[in-house]
Amino acid sequence: xxxxxxxxxxxxxxxxxxxxxxxxxxxxxxxxxxxxxxxxxxxxxxxxxxxxxxxxxxxxxxxxxxxxxxxxxxxxxxxxxxxxxxxxxxxxxxxxxxxxxxxxxxxxxxxxxxxxxxxxxxxxxxxxxxxxxxxxxxxxxxxxxxxxxxxxxxxxxxxxxxxxxxxxxxxxxxxxxxxxxxxxxxxxxxxxxxxxxxxxxxxxxxxxxxxxxxxxxxxxxxxxxxxxxxxxxxxxxxxxxxxxxxxxxxxxxxxxxxxxxxxxxxxxxxxxxxxxxxxxxxxxxxxxxxxxxxxxxxxxxxxxxxxxxxxxxxxxxxxxxxxxxxxx
Amino acid sequence: xxxxxxxxxxxxxxxxxxxxxxxxxxxxxxxxxxxxxxxxxxxxxxxxxxxxxxxxxxxxxxxxxxxxxxxxxxxxxxxxxxxxxxxxxxxxxxxxxxxxxxxxxxxxxxxxxxxxxxxxxxxxxxxxxxxxxxxxxxxxxxxxxxxxxxxxxxxxxxxxxxxxxxxxxxxxxxxxxxxxxxxxxxxxxxxxxxxxxxxxxxxxxxxxxxxxxxxxxxxxxxxxxxxxxxxxxxxxxxxxxxxxxxxxxxxxxxxxxxxxxxxxxxxxxxxxxxxxxxxxxxxxxxxxxxxxxxxxxxxxxxxxxxxxxxxxxxxxxxxxxxxxxxxxxxxxxxxxxxxxxxxxxxxxxxxxxxxxxxxxxxxxxxxxxxx
Numbered sequence: 001x002x003x004x005x006x007x008x009x010x011x012x013x014x015x016x017x018x019x020x021x022x023x024x025x026x027x028x029x030x031x032x033x034x035x036x037x038x039x040x041x042x043x044x045x046x047x048x049x050x051x052x053x054x055x056x057x058x059x060x061x062x063x064x065x066x067x068x069x070x071x072x073x074x075x076x077x078x079x080x081x082x083x084x085x086x087x088x089x090x091x092x093x094x095x096x097x098x099x100x101x102x103x104x105x106x107x108x109x110x111x112x113x114x115x116x117x118x119x120x121x122x123x124x125x126x127x128x129x130x131x132x133x134x135x136x137x138x139x140x141x142x143x144x145x146x147x148x149x150x151x152x153x154x155x156x157x158x159x160x161x162x163x164x165x166x167x168x169x170x171x172x173x174x175x176x177x178x179x180x181x182x183x184x185x186x187x188x189x190x191x192x193x194x195x196x197x198x199x200x201x202x203x204x205x206x207x208x209x210x211x212x213x214x215x216x217x218x219x220x221x222x223x224x225x226x227x228x229x230x231x232x233x234x235x236x237x238x239x240x241x242x243x244x245x246x247x248x249x250x251x252x253x254x255x256x257x258x259x260x261x262x263x264x265x266x267x268x269x270x271x272x273x274x275x276x277x278x279x280x281x282x283x284x285x286x287x288x289x290x291x292x293x294x295x296x297x298x299x300x301x302x303x304x305x306x307x308x309x310x311x312x313x314x315x316x317x318x319x320x321x322x323x324x325x326x327x328x
Numbered sequence: 329x330x331x332x333x334x335x336x337x338x339x340x341x342x343x344x345x346x347x348x349x350x351x352x353x354x355x356x357x358x359x360x361x362x363x364x365x366x367x368x369x370x371x372x373x374x375x376x377x378x379x380x381x382x383x384x385x386x387x388x389x390x391x392x393x394x395x396x397x398x399x400x401x402x403x404x405x406x407x408x409x410x411x412x413x414x415x416x417x418x419x420x421x422x423x424x425x426x427x428x429x430x431x432x433x434x435x436x437x438x439x440x441x442x443x444x445x446x447x448x449x450x451x452x453x454x455x456x457x458x459x460x461x462x463x464x465x466x467x468x469x470x471x472x473x474x475x476x477x478x479x480x481x482x483x484x485x486x487x488x489x490x491x492x493x494x495x496x497x498x499x500x501x502x503x504x505x506x507x508x509x510x511x512x513x514x515x516x517x518x519x520x521x522x523x524x525x526x527x528x529x530x531x532x533x534x535x536x537x538x539x540x541x542x543x544x545x546x547x548x549x550x551x552x553x554x555x556x557x558x559x560x561x562x563x564x565x566x567x568x569x570x571x572x573x574x575x576x577x578x579x580x581x582x583x584x585x586x587x588x589x590x591x592x593x594x595x596x597x598x599x600x601x602x603x604x605x606x607x608x609x610x611x612x613x614x615x616x617x618x619x620x621x622x623x624x625x626x627x628x629x630x631x632x633x634x635x636x637x638x639x640x641x642x643x644x645x646x647x648x649x650x651x652x653x654x655x656x657x658x659x660x661x662x663x664x665x666x667x668x669x670x671x672x673x674x675x676x677x678x679x680x681x682x683x684x685x686x687x688x689x690x691x692x693x694x695x696x697x698x699x
Contacts, residue, residue: 225465229531232419233480234452237445247470323515324469 001326005316012312019304020073023297024066052097055079069094093301094294096287103298107280111302112184114272114279117195117202118264122257124203129210130253134246136211137218148211156208160201164274167201172275181276198275202268206260213256217249224248251321258314259307266303368538368571369395369418369456374431374441376413376422384428385642387413388595390673391431395539395571400562402574402586402603404618406639410595411575415541417441418573419458420448436538454484456539457532462548463524467516467531474500474512477531484535499530503560522553526560533564540565541573546581558585579622583607591615594640594650597673601680611682611689613655616696649685660692661685 035052036044053059055078060068071077072092078085079095088095093103136148155163171178181194221227222245230244231237267281280299287295319325376388388410395401403411416422418433420440433440436455438447457480460466468476477496478489485492493512500508503526516524525545532540542561546554562585565572574586582589586603591612599612610616617635637654640646652658652666665685673683686692 225460225462226468228421229458229460229466230468231421232452232458233483233531234449234454235479235483236449244468248468322470324517 001319004319004326008312008315012308015308016305019301019308020070021066023300023304024069026297026300048097051080055081055095093298096292096295098290098292099295103294106283106295107298107302110278110280110283113195113277114267114281115265116192117199117268117272117277117279118261120195120199121202121206121264122261124199125206125210125260126257128203129207130214130250132207133211133214134218134241134249136215137222138241140219145215149215152208152211156205156212160205161270161274163205164198164201164271168197168274172197181278183278194275195277198268198271198277202264202271209256210253213253214249217252218245221245221249247321251318254314254317254321258310258317262303262307262310265306265310267299365399366397367394368397368436369573370432370434371414371418372432372434374414374417374433375429376410376417377428378426379428380643382643386595386645387642388417391592391595391597392673393590393597393600395573397538397571398565398569399587400565400572400574400585401588401590402576402582403590403592404576404579404582405592406577408594408639408642409592410642411592412543414592415458415543415573415575418539418541419452419456421458450484453480453532453537454535455537456541457535457537459525459528459532459540459542459545461544463521463528464516464548466528467524469516472513472515473519473527477512477527477534480531481534495534496530499534500527502533503527503530503564505530521549522556525549525553525557529557529560529564533568536568537570539571539573541575543575544577545574546576546578554581561585579607579618591618594645595642596650596683597681598651598683599681600673601677605677605680609690610693611676611680612684613657613686613689613693614651616693617654617656649683657686657692657696 035049035058058065068077072088072090072094074090076090076092077088079088079092080086081095081097081100086095088102089104091104093107095102096106099106132148132152136145139145172180178197178200179190179193181198182190184191222241224245226248227240227245230240265280267279267284269281269285271277272279272282273285280302284296284299286292287299371394372392374388374391375386378385378387391410391414393401393403403415405411413422417429418435418440420443422429429441431441435451438451438455440448440451467473471479474493474496477499478492481487481492481495482489487495497508497512500511505511505523505526511519511523511527516527519527525548529545532542540561545561546557549557558581561572561574572585574581576582582603589599589601589603589606590597591599591606591614593614599606599610599615606615607619610619614635617633620633621635623632635654636656640650640653646653646667648665648667648669649655649658649671655666658666669685671683671685673681676682676689682689
């Protein structure tokens with residue numbers, strides 16, 4: 001078991017290293033001068049350009065630049081702001097010359113917003129999606145089943161920016177049943193309340209997928225021999241469905257859940273934009289618009305690391321769900 | 329309901345158990361004390377139909393048989409002959425919405441056809457238990473073998489989990505699994521095929537049922553292991569005195585363990601009788617053909633005899649006798665009756681029934697053999 005987990009962690013680390021190199025090359029080894037692109041003002045002073053070049057190390061060979069960047073991630077490095085060196089603590093993701101703050105801090109401020117939204121969304125799509133999917137599977141072929149599948153297909157095919165916009169318009173503007181988003185500074189209850197509306201619409205959108213995964217998986221396990229065996233023991237139907245069938249049906253759902261959570265945690269571009277949530281997704285779009293390369297690089301890196309971590313979590317979760325995984 | 333004998337109270341038992349007394353032992357594995365031959369299961373005019381896109385599938389039709397304590401009934405037939413379907417109906421395992429079941433199934437005095445789920449739950453495993461064909465897929469891959477057996481015991485006995493677990497270990501021991509303590513804590517995939525089937529039998533017998541239905545218990549096993557499993561079933565039956573229904577397509581298995589035999593073809597019984605009589609002198613052309621197609625070590629034959637054609641579609645059964653398109657002796661019945669009218673199941677000899685138009689089947693089949 002420990003060997004299994006250890007091997008998975010080693011694999012995850014090697015993937016992160018590859019991602020590091022890839023993101024670095026993507027942005028810094030490009031043909032354009034990143035310093036020029038990154039400089040905030042329309043007319044950059046030579047001093048500032050030099051600052052940026054020195055802190056990025058673009059005046060040095062690519063390998064040296066990478067080792068500096070790499071070093072920054074683990075032990076921190078010096079970044080030159082207006083000619084004076086400034087300590088950037090590990091894990092140093094760089095410095096945004098446009099906004100004048102460290103990338104790490106800029107992301108750290110917004111990450112809780114995105115993470116809480118992701119968590120609330122997950123609670124909604126898991127509870128609604130899986131329970132509805134199980135219900136449909138148990139009544140397979142009935143009018144209810146067809147209704148659920150049909151509705152989830154239709155609702156799932158409407159782009160989330162349309163449903164999201166309409167939902168925001170009707171429930172937070174025209175009939176303000178749900179509160180609008182406010183920052184954490186305005187108090188925890190207000191902040192959480194403001195996340196309800198985006199979590200509902202995002203949760204329902206994701207739930208349409210989970211209804212279908214859970215249904216398909218459950219239809220399959222309900223026809224398995226071991227479910228018939230369970231039934232032949234004389235235990236209650238609820239135990240048969242939830243203890244025997246659902247546990248086996250959840251494995252494929254967990255795989256998709258891991259990937260979806262990685263996606264949600266690295267920011268939902270459209271929903272955050274519509275509901276005005278100051279999260280990673282909206283921040284990434286803003287930075288893209290401003291050519292704020294260190295921020296973009298930082299968000300991409302964080303997103304990639306999240307994907308790797310969630311995959312690792314899924315792999316380990318698997319070994320707890322299915323004992324057969326522990327052997328291989 | 330169940331015929332558990334009353335256990336005499338041990339004389340040295342203290343009136344009040346001390347606080348730190350170990351958990352009481354599970355009730356001992358005791359044989360059912362009831363007269364051998366008592367009818368546990370009476371199936372009368374059973375029909376099972378499933379709807380399909382092509383029309384209703386007549387999986388089982390006018391099937392009647394009984395199972396008696398201490399006796400083994402073998403239900404024999406090809407795939408799709410209705411042998412598994414009919415025995416699953418005994419436990420009420422067919423989905424009521426996706427099947428139509430008519431007739432009567434009296435299990436230990438309880439009517440199963442149309443029974444409430446709560447009654448079925450009480451009877452399953454406790455009065456009638458089932459051993460399934462492929463133990464790898466029939467045991468849950470995610471739960472430990474011991475807890476799967478304990479679960480069935482807990483469902484019918486108000487005891488603590490520890491007691492149920494202890495009982496599971498006892499059962500594993502009983503079916504000949506070495507180091508049962510350790511095995512109980514393992515998962516099904518850590519067992520070998522034969523061990524898994526033993527565990528399945530332990531699960532079947534954990535509540536000491538009056539009826540044990542074994543659905544092709546040896547099909548997924550090696551020949552050597554097959555014999556061990558059959559011996560085990562036989563010995564346990566003698567010990568427990570329960571009725572056993574053995575579903576199989578293997579006539580070799582029947583010869584070894586069965587007292588009675590029921591041959592099914594296309595959802596209907598075609599021959600019934602004592603196993604030794606039927607196997608020695610089959611009266612139905614289908615039974616005869618099945619026996620002919622057994623590979624024989626003693627007989628000097630180059631090729632394996634087969635039954636021509638394939639089992640009929642249960643949606644569109646042939647007219648008349650379902651077996652007539654494949655029957656080698658149908659021309660011995662005058663007037664093409666085989667293709668026109670379905671023969672009734674009739675008594676051909678004491679304790680023997682066949683569904684065939686032939687007036688003197690044994691003679692015809694013997695002549696055929698020498699032809």
